Amino acid sequence: MYEIIEGFVEAARLIFTLDPDVMAIAARSIVISLTATILATLLAIPLGAVINFGTFPGRKSLINLIQTLYSLPTVIVGLLIFLLISRVGPFGSLRLLFTPTAMVIAQTVLILPIMTGLTISALSGIDPVVRDTLYSLGATRLQFLVNIMKEARFAILATVAVGFGRAISEVGAAILVGGNIAASSFGSSTRVLTTAISLETSMGNIPESIALGIILLAIALGVNLAITTVQHR
Amino acid sequence: MQRRTLFAVAAVMVALMLICGCTGTTSDPTPVATEKQQLRIATTTSLYDTKLLERLTPIFEEQYDAEVLIVSAGTGKAIEYGQNGDVDVLMVHDRAREDAFLADGYGINRRVFAYNYFVVVGPESDPAGIRGMHPEAAFTTIRETGMTDGSDVVFVSRGDASGTHSKEKAIWKAAGFNYSADVQGSGDWYQEAGTGMGATLTMANEKQAYTLSDIGTYLAYKGDLDLVTLVDEGDILLNVYCAMQINPEKYPDINSTVAKDWVNFMISEDVQKEIASFGVDQYGQPLFYAARNDWEKIGVPQAEVKDPIP
Secondary structure (H helix, E strand, C coil), X not given: CHHHHHHHHHHHHHHHCCCHHXXXXXXXXXXXXXXXXXXXXXXXXXXXXXXXHCCCCCHHHHHHHHHHHHHCCHHHXXXXXXXXXXXXXXXXXXXXXXXXXXXXXXXXXXXXXXXXHHHHHHHHCCCHHHHHHHHHCCCCHHHHHHXXXXXXXXXXXXXXXXXXXXXXXXXXXXXXXXXXXXXXXXXXXXXCHHHHHHHHHHCCCHHHHHHHHHHHHHHHHHHHXXXXXXXXX | CHHHHHHXXXXXXXXXXXXXXXXXXXXXXXXXXXXXEEEEEEECHHHHHCCXXXXXXXXXXXXXXXXXXXXXXXXXXXXXXXXXXXXXXXXXXXHHHHHHHHHCXXXXXXXXXXXXXXXXXXXXXXXXXXXXXXXXXXXXXXXHHHHCCCCCXXXXXXXXXXXXXXXXXXXXXXXXXXXXXXXXXXXXXXXXCCCCHHHHHHHHHHXXXXXXXXXXXXXXXXXXXXXXXXXXXXXHHEEEEEEEEECCCCCCXXXXXXXXXXXXXXXXXXXXXXXXXXXXHHHCCCCCEXXXXXXXXXXXXXXXXXXXXX
């Protein structure tokens, strides 16, 4: 019990003194997962729109597949990306293994299905009256999409939050393709909150783990709070 | 009240964003051809967990204006990274597998820079009664007592194809057991951790179990452990660390110049002194011995400890 209390005290110290190592890890987590979320958003929204409004054979099965991939295990994504970017893999010459870029790619792939799926739900949940009105007013294809997006913006915002949450909290892919490297420069290191917690706990450095855990929770809480605030406005 | 909580959370978020902004602007998260050359090393966990590399890399980075990226993994995994050409240098401790790796043409220019000894550690109470035994006898006794009903003797193995795991298997073999038939899966007394040395020691400590560790990692973790050294004598316990380059003929765009610099750096006189004194002030004894003058004792050719790569 004493150890836990001691851990929390030390964790508080690390956070409030803005311990440079801890802060760099937290910042790196945010940068990597935010980049992945932005990339995934740019892919998921058009993809979701095409699937939702399009009519093509196999559309139902495609949606089923996407929904199945919601629970895509992070280590499987890690393994897949590892095989692709390792030196002997098809994209080996790019030398991406053990870089933050590799982690961004893995996290993007990881959250793409759930973000696409939730975008489809968001778009299909729009009141048909809105669609009919837009059609009857003679909206062009682009105008139609822009207005539908406007209508669905809160649901899409929630999608983005879900994607970011899954990206920043995953550890399996991050450790496989990132390698949990602590290098002297910020941009070459691949140690993020989750991989650092895993390492520190296994090495018995409990205070560091608790501090990193608190920060991870605070980020998740902050993002959700920001989203709900916007939605309720 | 609600407003106040909201404010507090908002403050935390702003603080985080500021930190993110400050750190983020200094360097790009995805480096695009930085001017510094990068050296990628796959290392056995013991060199990492003891923080020896943490001590040496800044010296190297300054001397050679390079950036060192270290992936810490068991020897088995490190060798795989090397085989795929995903790193420039390997630092491992498994002579037999190193020989195979060199013979297959994946590695070149092996240099031995340090050695120490393995120890069998376990709970102070020593339920199997192995204190002071020879390693082979100690292993036999742990297995026997572990397999009797109602015993609380547990052995935690690295179980990760690391150099330490190889050594453990070699000891089982020397004790006359077939590893996969007689040891693995022979009962709850034998548990495979599948993780690094530091993590395995932490696990053994939680379970008050026996484990095989290199002395360096054990000493570095000793402060947090209730485990004591029970067996530390026997020729089989010798543990020799080497560094080698990945063969640029296999992977032409590998960073072979800086890799060569690193291997030569490890056997240089200054670094050898650094290795020999590392941890003495903190642990009262060295974690590693410098290989430079002890090549005969550890049974490696003189060239492997003294001759820099030309």
